[in-house]
Amino acid sequence: MPVLKQLAALVSWAQAQQALIIHRIENDLRRDIEENLGPVEGSLALSAAAAEVGSALNLPHMSALALVSESGTLCTVNRSTHAQLSRGSISYRHAQRIMDELQTVPSHAAPKFEDELIQLAEGRTCAQFAVKARRMRESRWPETITVRHRQALELRRVSLDPKPDGMMELCALVAAEKGQAIFNSLTASARAARSAGDQRTLDQLRTDSLTSLLLKVPSSAGSSPAGSSLPSSGELAAAAAAPVPLPAEDPAGIRTEIMVLIDAETLIGTDDKPAELNGYGPIAADAARRLAGQALHWTGILRDNSSGEILAVGRRRKVPAGLRRWLQARDGTCRFPGCRVSTFRTEIDHTVPWGQGGQTDHGNLSNLCPKHHRLKTLGLWEARQPQPGKLEWVSPLRRRYSTAAQLDFGTTQVTPASAAKSDGAHRRTRPRPSTAGEDPPPF
Numbered sequence: 001m002p003v004l005k006q007l008a009a010l011v012s013w014a015q016a017q018q019a020l021i022i023h024r025i026e027n028d029l030r031r032d033i034e035e036n037l038g039p040v041e042g043s044l045a046l047s048a049a050a051a052e053v054g055s056a057l058n059l060p061h062m063s064a065l066a067l068v069s070e071s072g073t074l075c076t077v078n079r080s081t082h083a084q085l086s087r088g089s090i091s092y093r094h095a096q097r098i099m100d101e102l103q104t105v106p107s108h109a110a111p112k113f114e115d116e117l118i119q120l121a122e123g124r125t126c127a128q129f130a131v132k133a134r135r136m137r138e139s140r141w142p143e144t145i146t147v148r149h150r151q152a153l154e155l156r157r158v159s160l161d162p163k164p165d166g167m168m169e170l171c172a173l174v175a176a177e178k179g180q181a182i183f184n185s186l187t188a189s190a191r192a193a194r195s196a197g198d199q200r201t202l203d204q205l206r207t208d209s210l211t212s213l214l215l216k217v218p219s220s221a222g223s224s225p226a227g228s229s230l231p232s233s234g235e236l237a238a239a240a241a242a243p244v245p246l247p248a249e250d251p252a253g254i255r256t257e258i259m260v261l262i263d264a265e266t267l268i269g270t271d272d273k274p275a276e277l278n279g280y281g282p283i284a285a286d287a288a289r290r291l292a293g294q295a296l297h298w299t300g301i302l303r304d305n306s307s308g309e310i311l312a313v314g315r316r317r318k319v320p321a322g323l324r325r326w327l328q329a330r331d332g333t334c335r336f337p338g339c340r341v342s343t344f345r346t347e348i349d350h351t352v353p354w355g356q357g358g359q360t361d362h363g364n365l366s367n368l369c370p371k372h373h374r375l376k377t378l379g380l381w382e383a384r385q386p387q388p389g390k391l392e393w394v395s396p397l398r399r400r401y402s403t404a405a406q407l408d409f410g411t412t413q414v415t416p417a418s419a420a421k422s423d424g425a426h427r428r429t430r431p432r433p434s435t436a437g438e439d440p441p442p443f
């Protein structure tokens with residue numbers, strides 16, 4: 001199949017060209033930043049290049065960062081590998097594998113070993129090559145496994161992957177022996193439950209015991225939120241629900257929260273509109289009410305029922321808790337193109353800076369993660385918000401992007417049918433100033 005082989009070679013060549021261009025973008029941005037902002041840390045240029053490349057290729061930030069970093073390595077350190085990629089005799093995945101294997105090889109031995117790896121890669125699938133390459137590297141430099149494991153351990157993490165139908169996959173990257181021990185322990189407890197007559201499957205039992213070990217729902221679950229009055233009909237309610245105490249040995253004793261945005265009518269049970277679980281999306285009304293029953297506090301978010309407009313607080317710089325929670329739910333993540341950092345780790349940015357007359361209004365506010373907030377504050381990226389929740393960006397290379405809010409309650413009309421179901425109490429027809437003074441402190 002010569003055509004297929006030629007096409008594969010063309011793809012490799014294109015990826016080698018892409019690496020050259022990405023590396024040039026990084027160099028150009030580094031030079032521009034140094035000329036305009038003076039000496040700054042090297043990671044800013046890398047981050048700016050990742051933002052530019054990620055936005056152009058629709059890649060999440062971490063993938064873009066890896067691509068920029070790999071391009072730099074291919075164009076400066078592992079040039080033989082880059083030349084081979086250009087010739088089309090290895091794939092980009094083979095090149096990534098070669099770079100991985102070379103990372104901890106002593107520098108004096110690296111060029112010779114790189115050539116050997118290139119020869120080994122040709123004619124083998126990536127998986128076959130990976131096994132042989134790892135074996136070869138381990139036999140020659142066995143001492144580096146300690147260093148590599150220490151470096152890999154630095155990357156341990158827990159992450160979330162939203163799944164359909166109200167489900168979420170919780171993943172943990174841990175040391176192999178700990179992962180094995182946790183799984184074995186969950187399996188042992190699941191088997192014991194099965195022997196005692198529990199009808200749930202092993203998978204269900206493992207999952208349930210992990211959940212109950214990590215989540216200790218307080219005994220007050222199901223009671224009304226303490227110390228806060230429920231929002232009036234016609235409002236949205238942001239409930240900081242389900243406090244999750246970490247195990248007792250956690251020295252910080254940190255308590256974390258999740259946020260549910262729910263219509264007041266749905267909350268009191270006269271309506272069944274889906275609620276919004278921040279960071280996930282719509283969840284069923286009864287699931288939201290169950291979570292809301294465990295809420296420690298509520299924040300009412302005022303909304304004009306005729307226009308759906310969310311409140312603004314004008315020329316006050318500080319963003320009140322109600323507005324902040326609305327923005328968390330509306331944005332879901334950092335609003336930079338492609339960024340998925342959750343709004344629990346973002347900062348509120350005035351799109352037109354407050355110092356330049358920008359209003360503290362949902363139409364002039366958005367969530368940005370610290371990294372992207374900094375790119376905007378430094379003037380590397382420019383943003384405008386032509387309508388509430390819609391952000392338009394201009395990159396340092398003058399490319400334009402726009403990002404939309406994940407939630408659009410702000411422009412959703414409230415239908416007469418749902419209005420008729422309300423108890424009619426305290427209905428608001430105009431946006432009003434925030435009730436921030438009565439709000440509990442933000443999470």
Ligand SMILES: [Zn+2]
Binds near residue numbers: 339340368369371
């Ligand atoms: Zn971001």
